[in-house]
Amino acid sequence: MTVEVAVTEAVLWVVRHGQTQWSRDGRHTGRTDVELTPEGELQAAALATFAEGLAAQRVLVSPRVRARRTAELAGLVPFEVVADLAEWDYGDLEGLTTAEIHELYPRWSIWDGPWPGGETSAEVGARADRVIELVRSGVDAKVITVCHGHFGRVLAARWVGAPVSTGRWLELDTAAWSQLGWDRGSPVVTHWNVPAARGGGDR
Numbered sequence: 764m765t766v767e768v769a770v771t772e773a774v775l776w777v778v779r780h781g782q783t784q785w786s787r788d789g790r791h792t793g794r795t796d797v798e799l800t801p802e803g804e805l806q807a808a809a810l811a812t813f814a815e816g817l818a819a820q821r822v823l824v825s826p827r828v829r830a831r832r833t834a835e836l837a838g839l840v841p842f843e844v845v846a847d848l849a850e851w852d853y854g855d856l857e858g859l860t861t862a863e864i865h866e867l868y869p870r871w872s873i874w875d876g877p878w879p880g881g882e883t884s885a886e887v888g889a890r891a892d893r894v895i896e897l898v899r900s901g902v903d904a905k906v907i908t909v910c911h912g913h914f915g916r917v918l919a920a921r922w923v924g925a926p927v928s929t930g931r932w933l934e935l936d937t938a939a940w941s942q943l944g945w946d947r948g949s950p951v952v953t954h955w956n957v958p959a960a961r962g963g964g965d966r
Contacts, residue, residue, distance in 0.1 A: 772945040774953075775898050775922065776817065776907040777915045780825075780833040781807035782937045786912070789860045791873075793853040793881070796828045803829070806938030807836035809959035813940055814838050820903035823894070825849050825910045833938070834909045842909070845897070847890040850911035854881025873913055874928040888927040891917045912937075919943060923950050 781803030785792040799807060814837045822842035824834045826849055834842050851873065856864050864871050871877070874884065891914070898906045910918070916930030922943045923929075935941065935956055944953040 772948075773898050773901065773904050773906055774945075775895075775918075775943040776819070776905075777918055777935075777941045777943065778810065778833070778837070778839075778907060778909045779912055779915050779935050779937055779939055780827070780829040780909060781805075781836070783829050785858070786937055790858050791853045791856055791860075791864075792829075792911075793850045793857050795857060799829055799832050803937065804832070804836060806959050807833040810837035810839075810938055810940065813957075813959065814907070817905060817907065819905045819907045821901065821906045823848060823897075823906065823908045825908075825914075827911070830909045830911065837909075839907060839909060845894065845908075847893050847897075848908055848910040848914065849890075851887050851913045851917070852882040853878070855879040856881065872931065874931045884927040887914065887917050888921055890914075891921040891927075894918060895922055915941070919952055919955070923952060 781799045783792065783797040783803055784800055785797050787800065822834060822839045823845045824830050824842040826844050826846055834840065856879065868877060876883065894908065912935050915935045916933045917927050919933055919941065920927055920929035933955060936958060938959040939956045941956060942954040944951060
């Protein structure tokens, strides 16, 4: 599926939520609602300086509590909750570390599958495409999303029209921000994985 480029070149910022216990421990956290750790709250609050300088016209947030709390602490309010911004649904692999998953599927990666009981890469890519269409078809030129590690990487891949699997090369830390924009009419990744002032590189 190809995402059409809109006439108005809206800029999209992708913010990953702050640290949770599961992200710190490397556990795949999709549909499970996990609170921010104290460090995660500090990370989210550190995003306020970044947010203040943007004067965003629209803020779109995943329904998960870790994303909503990050938006609140960063001062990204008011915001709209968008179901399509939820993290990849890991299905039967929810809560497992990569090492634990490799005991079941030795050559597994989220980008290649399998995805037992969860979302395929095509299904996650379709959600990302809907978010991009929402952003590009709107009247707002500056849009911020607060979402998740794997979904944020999918969003960047689809923004430039690349396959979902391109996200494997785009590491995204907790409380880091990225910018998706344009260069001579073509969609580009302008900035990627920029840490908040405190601990943005921590999971």
